[in-house]
Amino acid sequence: MYQSHKRILTPNDAAPVWHYFTLPKFLGLLESSALYFSRQDQFDDLAEGRLSRWDKDYLSHRAGSLAEYMESDQRGCYYANCWTMSDSDEYVLWNTYASLVDGVAVKSSIGRLKKALPKSDERSIYISGVNYYDETVGSTFKASGGIVNLLALGFSKRSYFRAEKEVRLLFHDNEARLDDKSPRGLQFPIDLNTLIEEVYVAPKSYQWFEEAVSHLMELYGLEKIPVRRSPI
Numbered sequence: 001m002y003q004s005h006k007r008i009l010t011p012n013d014a015a016p017v018w019h020y021f022t023l024p025k026f027l028g029l030l031e032s033s034a035l036y037f038s039r040q041d042q043f044d045d046l047a048e049g050r051l052s053r054w055d056k057d058y059l060s061h062r063a064g065s066l067a068e069y070m071e072s073d074q075r076g077c078y079y080a081n082c083w084t085m086s087d088s089d090e091y092v093l094w095n096t097y098a099s100l101v102d103g104v105a106v107k108s109s110i111g112r113l114k115k116a117l118p119k120s121d122e123r124s125i126y127i128s129g130v131n132y133y134d135e136t137v138g139s140t141f142k143a144s145g146g147i148v149n150l151l152a153l154g155f156s157k158r159s160y161f162r163a164e165k166e167v168r169l170l171f172h173d174n175e176a177r178l179d180d181k182s183p184r185g186l187q188f189p190i191d192l193n194t195l196i197e198e199v200y201v202a203p204k205s206y207q208w209f210e211e212a213v214s215h216l217m218e219l220y221g222l223e224k225i226p227v228r229r230s231p232i
Helices: 023-032 053-062 066-071 073-077 091-097 110-116 159-164 207-219
Strands: 016-021 034-039 078-085 104-109 126-129 131-133 156-158 166-172 185-189 198-201 227-229
Touching: 016 023, 016 091, 023 034, 023 104, 023 207, 034 166, 073 078, 078 185, 104 110, 110 126, 131 159, 156 159, 166 185, 198 207, 207 227
Parallel strands: 131 156, 198 227
Antiparallel strands: 016 078, 016 104, 034 078, 034 185, 078 166, 104 198, 126 166
């Protein structure tokens, strides 16, 4: 379930968010009615969960081995599901994470994300925009207001990825580690009718593809959710 945190700022409920899917991954969402949270070390960016050089230098002079601790097995404790905060779908993200021909995008909002996570699942999910930092002069703790906080590491990324305008759902598992015993990903049940505001099919898709996606929505009891073609 969604959990607020005094050090982590969650965007306004009305803020629109998007997730881009290949067709197989969209089918996986419909079939499982669950969001997939990937362990942080499994992301493409190898700097995920690591301190900026500025923070590492600051902590190494003032907190003994704290910097080493924060970058060790702690990286295996974070699981994230990623969205983009934007008023509309975007060409670059279609091309990067889905397909311009047969991709699918789900439009939702921060408020819908919160409500769609069932309260019966007692695992705490935190939601925040990602802090993009400069490697040499920026802090990885901007997401927590400059306070050294382990959760902030899960909401920080290097400035090279700023164009993604990412919002994350983050789960912190104290028992997980960077080893083969801890799962590389976790499923979190979600109410799809609450989560999904609209579904968009890729801007270069054929009419039959839009019709096929509409039919899929009907098969999974989601027929009231509009399916639209991207206007790009």
